[in-house]
Amino acid sequence: MSLFPTSAVYPTLLGPLVHIITWNVGSATPPDDITSLLGLNVGDGNTDMYIIGLQEVNSMINKRLKDVLFTDQWSEVCMERLSPFGYVLVTSQRMQGLLLMVFAKYFHLPFLRGVQTETTRTGLGGYWGNKGGVSARMSVFGHTICFLNCHLPAHMENSEQRMEDFECILQQQQFEGQAATGVLDHDVVFWFGDLNFRIDDLDMQVVKSAIDNNKFPMLWEKDQLNMAKDSETVLEGFQEGPLKFAPTYKFDVGTNTYDTSGKKRKPAWTDRILWHLRATAPAGAALSAGKRGSISGLTSGTKVTQHCYRSHMEYTVSDHKPVSSIFTLQFPYKVDIPLVVLIVEDEWNSTADAIAKFKLAPNYSRSSWDWIGLYKVGFKHQKDYVGYVWAKQEEADFHRQEHQVTFTEEELPKGSGDFILGYYSNNMSTIVGVTEPFQIQLPTSGLDISSSDSSDFSSEDDSTIVLMKMRSRSPSPCKNKHRKNHSDSHTHPRSQSRSRSGSPAQATVAGLNVTGSCCCHRSHSQLLCLLFDTSNTLCVLSNSNVQFLVPSFSATAIWLVREAHSALSCFIKMCTWYIFICFTLCCVSSIFLRSQVWTVQGAVTLH
Incomplete structure (x- = not known):
């Protein structure tokens, strides 16, 4: 399956396929396999974006502090599962137990612009974040879209409080920019989460009997959210597909059995996914409730098509069942040209400097802090790069307005594989240009331990320790020129390590001349060859010779800072x-x- 579109020209009407998931995880740890939840076992890779909204993620003090220091378990599981299919974490927002993650195919990143996130607390009168909403907004091919993940107050009698909290969230969440400052100012809004609406006027036995007999329309008529659409102005314009699945709350953990505890909570559709269009279709074009789960559209021609709306009963780690829905957004693309076009013309190998060229769009405002990252195909997020260089203004072709940057040998991965380049905009805090996948080759003449090399390394009576300086992996505009001049006289570490028997080896370590000779008995000449390799230190023991590549102090200093x-x-x-x-x-x-x-x-x- 190709991870890059076969054509660089995007269609004019068919928009992205969006997969939305909501799940109250009840402080549980992630299950071992979320493949079916993500639809990866039946999908064909055509999904463009995954939007995952979680509620009640474990936010105990010890867990929360750990999540601040490291990636939380749920984010890590989602990235691990989606990244092999080419999905990258665009943005995420956490507020105590609320977590929102937005993933997209990496080749869509240049067309996802103006990414912003917001949070609103509604617990304890607005001071506590156990309830509230988190959102992420962005421009997708020129159309503004907002994803809003909410956790509203619980219990049957708090329906009005839920509406008040939702209205508070809509009022408080404001974004920068002129395109869409409020949530409902966006072209499309997806509202989902544990909305906590219950089923009114029916007792437990009636509800369970209706569930057992698949009489969901009877329950839907008494659903608080469905009834509120007719009376609450704040819900005007929000649409939802028909609920053709059983209520997703409340279950005994580890089972598919509704609550058998002393509280005996009545089953309810607490977990929902709705959408809202900024401008409604003309009168007469509105769809009936039975067809509402299919298509809705704007007067401008934008359409939202819902392909499925379902629960996932196989997951039992929480007292809620996850709910998912798949949508197609259909609209004329307003933006289909990236702000930066990256070009990789020559073949790259890991033992030589490599050149990449790029062109900037006339309307792109660059920053001196822009950089170009080298990513291995399957990277998880925009900072998950193998190496990077600063995007300096070096003219490669004045007439074609091309610029170029150089990845030095030390900034390239030591192994071969498929990679892409991404241009990261500091002003926009996102990738604004990517290449198609290309290969970095590992030449067969590279560093290896063979019998022929062993003869070169061996000495009659003593072994030689060679210390060599490695150049910093961190790109720096002020050092690139020095590096380029230095590279002409710099020989491969292997050639420098081949010193004659009894001859002292000389090298430079952080500006200090080091000369040393170490005696070793001939009986030690048959030492087992060992290889120890990390990102910054390489140690090769071959027969009785030892070679160390010591990381530069500048790279260490930057890492420490x-x-x-x-x-x-x-x-x-x-x-x-x-x-x-x-x-x-x-x-x-x-x-x-x-x-x-x-x-x-x-x-x-x-x-």
């Missing part, structure tokens, strides 16, 4: 969470103490 910055950011986040928790506890304690004082004062007054 980055790690220190990351640790400082995590520490600040941790302190913020602790301060917020302490503040919340103080507020709750203050309210409790005041209530006790009022109770005592009232008792004294009555006495």
Whole structure:
């Protein structure tokens, strides 16, 4: 299956295929296999975007701090499963137990622009994020789309509170830019999550009997959300496909049996996926409820087609069942040309410098902090690169407005494989240009341990230790020129390591001249060949000769600065969470103490 479209010209009407998933995971760890949930076992790879909204992701203090320091389990599982199929994490947003992830095929990245995220807390009067909404908005081929993942208040009697919280979320979530500042200003809005709406006026036995006999329309008529569409103005324009699957809440964990606990919660369709179009179709073109799960459209010709709307009963790690839906967005493409076109003309190999060319669109505003990343096919997110260089303004062809950059040998992967280049825009915080996959070859004459080499390495009486300096993998505009001049006189490490018996080996380590000779008895000449290879250190032991490639101190310094910055950011986040928790506890304690004082004062007054 090809991961890149066969044609660089995109169609004019057929838009992306979007797969949306919502699941209240109930603080559970991810299941071993989510293949069927993602539809990867039956799909043909045509899905363009995956939108995954989770609720009640474990947000205990120890888990939350771990997720701040590392990628959370759910994100990691989704990336691990989707990345081999060419899907890249575009953006994600976390607010306590709410998690929203947006994935897309990597060749769509240049056409997903203006990515922004927002969060709104509605728990404890807006101070706590156990309830609320997280959203991600972007321009998809020139059309604005917003994905909103919500967790609304629970319990049968809180239907009005759910509507108030939803209205609060819509009012508070505002985005930068002129295209769409509010949620409902977007061309298309997808609203999903644990909306917590229940089934009214029917007792437990009637509901279960209807479920057993597949009489879902009878239950749908009493669904709180369905009834609210006729009376709540905030729901005007929101559409939903027919509920042809059993209620997804509440189950005994580990089973497909509805709640048997003492609470005996009535089954309900709490987990929903709806959509909203900015402009409704003209009167007479509206679809009936029975057909509402198929097509809806804008006056401009944009259409949303729902292909399926289903639950996944095979997953039992939570008391909720996941719900998914697949949509096709059909619209005329307003944007079908990337802002940056990357060109890889010559064959690349891992033992020589490589050149990449790129062209900038006239309307593209570049930054001196733009960079070009080298990604292995199957990368997980936009920072999951193998190496990168700064996108400097070096003219390659003045008339064709081409620029070029050079990936030095040290910035290339040591092995062969399929790779792509991506141009990352610092101003837009996204990739704005990609190449098709290309191969980096590993020449057969590269570094290996063979019998012929062993004869070159062997010495009569003593072995030689050679220390050599590796150039920094971090691209730096001020160092590239020096590197280029230095590369002419720089020979391959193997050729420098071949010194005669008894001759001292000389090398430069971080600017220091090192000369050394190590005596070794001839009986040690039959040492077993060992190879130890990491990203920065290579150690080769062949017979009685030892060669070390020591990482440069500049690369180490840059790594330390980055790690220190990351640790400082995590520490600040941790302190913020602790301060917020302490503040919340103080507020709750203050309210409790005041209530006790009022109770005592009232008792004294009555006495």
